[in-house]
Amino acid sequence: MIEHLYIHIPFCPNICPYCAFYKESAGRERVEAFLDALLKESEQWAQRVRPRTIFFGGGTPSALSVPQFDKLLAGLHARLDLGKLEEWTIEMNPATVSPEKARLLRDAGINRVSMGVQSWDNEILKTLGRTHDAAKAMESFGILREAGFDNLSIDLIFGVPGQSLRSWQSSLEQSLRLAPEHLSAYGLTYEEDTDFFKRLGRGEMTPNEGLEADQFELTHELLGYSGYRQYEISNYALEGRDSIHNTAYWEGTDYLGLGPSAFSTVGSKRWRNIRDTGIYSETTLHGKTAVDFEEEVTESLKSSERLAFGMRTLRGISIQDAGPWESPLREALDNGLVEISSERWVLTQKGRLLADNVAEIFV
Ligand SMILES: C[S@@+](CC[C@H](N)C(=O)[O-])C[C@H]1O[C@@H](n2cnc3c(N)ncnc32)[C@H](O)[C@@H]1O
Numbered sequence: 001m002i003e004h005l006y007i008h009i010p011f012c013p014n015i016c017p018y019c020a021f022y023k024e025s026a027g028r029e030r031v032e033a034f035l036d037a038l039l040k041e042s043e044q045w046a047q048r049v050r051p052r053t054i055f056f057g058g059g060t061p062s063a064l065s066v067p068q069f070d071k072l073l074a075g076l077h078a079r080l081d082l083g084k085l086e087e088w089t090i091e092m093n094p095a096t097v098s099p100e101k102a103r104l105l106r107d108a109g110i111n112r113v114s115m116g117v118q119s120w121d122n123e124i125l126k127t128l129g130r131t132h133d134a135a136k137a138m139e140s141f142g143i144l145r146e147a148g149f150d151n152l153s154i155d156l157i158f159g160v161p162g163q164s165l166r167s168w169q170s171s172l173e174q175s176l177r178l179a180p181e182h183l184s185a186y187g188l189t190y191e192e193d194t195d196f197f198k199r200l201g202r203g204e205m206t207p208n209e210g211l212e213a214d215q216f217e218l219t220h221e222l223l224g225y226s227g228y229r230q231y232e233i234s235n236y237a238l239e240g241r242d243s244i245h246n247t248a249y250w251e252g253t254d255y256l257g258l259g260p261s262a263f264s265t266v267g268s269k270r271w272r273n274i275r276d277t278g279i280y281s282e283t284t285l286h287g288k289t290a291v292d293f294e295e296e297v298t299e300s301l302k303s304s305e306r307l308a309f310g311m312r313t314l315r316g317i318s319i320q321d322a323g324p325w326e327s328p329l330r331e332a333l334d335n336g337l338v339e340i341s342s343e344r345w346v347l348t349q350k351g352r353l354l355a356d357n358v359a360e361i362f363v
């Protein structure tokens, strides 16, 4: 049985200039066809999935209206066995949170919300092209608590041009005042095919690596001091509040992805649904497959991916598992990037800053 289910909801009310996730603006008819297709796809898998975790990601899942959520949630309840469900997360953009929506989601069994606040500094929010301001994000956080959500996560981005260390510190402190159970702090990446990437290429935006390193360091210190464990490079949680769903990915557990652009890895197969909502809906509704990419995942690829992800987590990897990678790890040890602690290879603070380079050892 597959225990982890990802559902991609590809609609966004506004397209942010830094974002490369598969998304499009929502048109009503398109959304209806997409929901029908998604329910059909879930039906096709119903006998093979008994989820312990569900993750509604996007795009902006919270862009769906209350009647659209009604249809989706009732449809999933009718088709899937949710008796073993422990964690059901939805990503929400603060601009799309309302009390009615929050109550509906909570009543349907969703018990975790990850909210894309990004920054509490209105100037930085403007640079990021966000449609909400700090006051709206604050209000939305309150609405979610009021609706009974006791497992909330806040997404923040650092390394944004024009974002001083002071501004980043205020965003961290403001987040801490709200006492979320979980925080994700991402360094801004200039993804291909985004507006930011083009602006970077034209020299209109300049990353400041030194400042970004200071912001990363400050995050670790401030959040650590307030009781949040950095259980993965970009993720911090209070005791017992690590994301079960994301941890399953990092441990290399099987997962099923539904919706356009969603990846699945089950047994020795990995596949991806087509990155086009119209085609996804049409093919799925006609009973055909929406898969447009498939590959064989060999045991050796699986184990190197598990190690690369494992290395990004607090636990690191066991020295027994390191086998063929022992020599590059020793080299990373000499460079101060990794160390051995309790029979495990783990990143040093310097290694956390350069985690992607360390993970490359295994690829
Ligand atoms: C799918 S979005 C979250 C939900 C919702 N769409 C929103 O933006 O509020 C996932 C998260 O990825 C992060 N993210 C997206 N693009 C990024 C980039 N280029 N660099 C760093 N973080 C990024 C943001 O923090 C965002 O909240």
Ligand code: SF4
Residues within 6 Å of the ligand: 011, 012, 013, 014, 015, 016, 019, 020, 021, 023, 058, 059, 060, 093, 116
């Ligand atoms: S960051 Fe979120 S709201 Fe913005 S375009 Fe990406 S998925 Fe949509």
